[in-house]
Amino acid sequence: MKFYSTNRSSPDMSFKEAVIKGLPQDKGLFFPEQVPTLPPSFFEALPDMALPEIAYEVLKEYTAPDIKPDALRAICEEVFTFPIPLVQVEEGIYALELFHGPTCAFKDVGARFMSRCLQAFAEPDKPVTVLVATSGDTGSAVANGFLGVDNIEVVILYPKGGVSEIQEMQFTTLGQNITAVAVEGTFDDCQQLVKQAFSDEELTREMNLSSANSINVARWLPQMVYYFHAWGQWRKQNPENDAAGATFAVPSGNFGNLAAGVIARQMGLPVLYFIAATNRNKVVPAYLESGEYSPAPSVATIANAMDVGSPNNFPRILEMFGNKYEDLKQVLKGYWTEDAPIRTAIQEVNENHKYLLDPHGAIAYLSLKQYLPSMETDGIFLETAHPAKFKGSIDDILGSDIALPEQLQAFLNKPKQSGSIGNNYSQFAALLQEQHKLQSQS
Template identity: 75%
Template sequence: MKFYSTNRQSPKITFKEAVIKGLPQDKGLFFPEQVPVLPASFFEALPDMALPEIAIQVLSAYTAPDIEQEALREICDEVFTFSIPLVKVEDEVYTLELFHGPTCAFKDIGARFMSRCLQTFAEKGKPVTVLVATSGDTGSAVANGFLGVENIEVVILYPKGGVSDIQEMQFTTLGQNIRAVAVEGMFDDCQALVKQAFADEELAKEMQLSSANSINVARWLPQMVYYFHAWGQWKKQHPTQTEVTIAVPSGNFGNLAAGLLARQMGLPVTYFVAATNMNKIVPDYLESGVYTPAPSVATIANAMDVGSPNNFPRILEMFEQQHTAMQDVVKGFWADDDSIKAVIKQVNEQKGYLLDPHGAISYLSLKQYLPKLKTSGIFLETAHPAKFKGSIDAVTGGDIDLPEQLKAFQNRAKQVVSIKNDFKDLSAVLQQQNEVSA
């Protein structure tokens, strides 16, 4: 499989090259040259397939020939080791719980898959520096996925004071090959610094940079797997139904882009909902046809505080830049903090289910759209509610217990470098990291 840039100013490259490079030089995003359609027999067998087997069937066309089938099987067996249950919340509304992995967030899947791919591809004596921006869960998932991986250094940028305490502890207390950098700015500033680093010719000469944000194909593509799994579990419970809508909490839009790519591969999902917080750039585009990135706004659903979604060009690519074609499949929704808090409290009291702030938005979106769309609905719970303990406790008046994965990070010393929102500062950090790892 070859991958091209959405800006079409860079040469087509292999999966291996795309994983190591992260971003094309023309500042586009890598996109697969072909999207294979899976056979009917796959969907017939899907309800009873194990997650690793689904992953092999879905991903093999994209990773070949750089990763042989047996090696892909080993990677999938190592990555998909935890459950991803489909849980009924109320009649015709289900949630896919993506928080049962080692850092209690959906990004565990993509980060673990990418770490195994990069470990397979990295050459001894040529260390790779993985540079990633995070608004919360990406940092912890990447740090966990790459911790201790030989020949790979990780530098995580995050907005100073812009992530929850638990999220921060998960990637600032590890040491080893993980370095945390607090940026005086917003997530969009961190993201812009990452892009600037990849475009810098001097840095490219001195070190081998790769990205572990969802802009990297090895982080993005494996997210398709749990959409197929969700549909299979839903179909098992509804063998005679044919239509379902999936609501996706969306910030950088890699998760939604993965679901839409799965749909292009034949996944029979009728509609997707792009569910966002007050950073409603994409819902506004779906309504008006005008795409206008804006400075991000801080909200209770902090992982989605993104004013310039990195992965939206991939979604435009799938719909051939056609606004009306996208409108037919993707519905837009946004909610403010008061609405998020109210629905968390309501669902906890009335349904006995505790939503995280991001899942709360996607649940709200289904409540708005399902009466019109007349389908069943699945919303994604992308992180454990305990990762937002302060906010959740304030809303429910309770004291949510931390799962064991999160308790492990308590009372550890943070190891953080602080920089201004200035590329010179980041460049100095990266050059220092390169000298240490050389």
């Protein structure tokens, strides 16, 4: 499979080249030259297929010929080692729990898959430096996915004071090949610093840079897998349901997760609608209402992992609909809410249905409550992170002291190892050059 740039001013690249490079030179996003269609037999078998088997079938066309079939099967077996259950919350509404992995967030899937791909591609004399901007869960998932991987250094930028305490502990206490850097600014500022590094010709000549944000195809594409899995589990739980498809509500910040769902639909997954569920950073819902796409400075909310004012992956969604606004609107619905309804939803769902939402999943749940009556489908919302990752907020809302799962307890009381820079590219470039010098000397 070849991948082209959505800006169409950079050369096409193989999967391997696209993964290592991360971003095309023209500042577009890599996109597959063709989207394969899965046969009806796949969907018939899907309810009884194991996750690694689904992953292999879904990803094999995109990774060939750079990853051989046996190697891809081995990677899928290594990555999909934890359950992703579909849990009924109430009549017609299901939660897809994506928080049972090592860092309790949906990004464990993409980060682990990408780390195995880069490990397979890395050359001993060409160490790779992976750059990551995070608003919370990306940092922890990438750090833990790449921890101890030979020949790969990871640099994580995060907004100072802009992630939860537990999220921060997950990527600032590891050391080894993981460097965490707090930036005096927002997530969008961190994202912009990473973009500047990729467009810095002097730096990219000197260093072998890659990105582990969802802009990287090896982070983005594996997220398709759990949409197929969710639909299969929904059909298994509702064999008598005659509906052809379901509606997915996706908590959306940088829009990589939603873009993965949309490409799964293009491969044949029976999804009637997607809902882009956001907080006050409502750039995409506003676009769906007006047709005007206007990125704006991000604002802080209780759902901090979605505090993104300029979503990087939305161009991929536009690409899938040929940049045709009316076609996109037929499939994609927009929803946004303030913090107060999120708090109320967490409290009421806990009381009435004995199910604990995290702030991001709560937004997606609220979007289904608004849209489902007119859609006449069942709804599946993505629970993208364990509620305990937002313990302070959840405890405050419920007036309780929720327990931490084992994966999160492991990070408690470890010393923090992180640096700090201003929102200044020259400082970031100097940090990368110094790290490269130390890496070359070791």
